[in-house]
Amino acid sequence: MRKLVVIFSALLVISCNSKEDYNTYKSIENGKWSSKNKIEFIVNNADTISSKNVFINIRNNKNYEFSSIFLIGKIEFPSGIKVVDTLEYEMTDAAGNWLGTGFTDVKENKLFYKEQVVFNETGDYIFNIENATRGISDIEGNKPLQGITDVGISIEKE
Incomplete structure (x- = not known):
């Protein structure tokens, strides 16, 4: 019982020290991301000081x-x-191996978007992510991007 209390306490301390301010994902239906499907996240900001x-x-x-x-x-x-x-x-790396983490067929990639930014206004920030990847025969972007299952945004304190 004593070990259980120690483990629980350690997990509580670790979870309370998280630098993560925001983290959410949106699923892509059937893993087919259309270029017309802009993924939107609304993040409310009250901290105008932290990087x-x-x-x-x-x-x-x-x-x-x-x-x-x-x-x-x-x-x-x-x-x-x-x-x-x-x-x-x-x-992928030069040999064609998937980058990112995960032991299954699904890989998760955490990609830097903005570094050391200070959101100096309070209120709602709207983040939009859209795919701009095209095959050689799809200049207009009419063919959905296959294999993207989820798109997310995370914001962490420095």
Whole structure:
């Protein structure tokens, strides 16, 4: 019983020291991400002092056919200011092995989006993530991106 109390106490201390401010995912229906399907997250901010890192989290399975992924990230500040970034991330190493974590067919990639940012306005920040990955024969982006199962955003204090 004493060991159980010690283990529980340790887990409680670890969970209370988390640097994570926000972490959520949205599932992609049938693992097919259309270029028209913009994933939106609304994050309420009250901390205008702390420096934070923002990550885009992507879960993919073996049906993902590319070695990298191109994304468009948009942040709308409470005041209406918008910041738009075109992003590229590697999904495999040079030998074609999946990057990310996970022991099953699903791999999770935690990708840096913004580093050491201070959200200096209180209120709701709107994050939009859309895929911009295209095959050679799909310049218009009409073919859904296969193998992306979930897209998420996480924000952590420095």
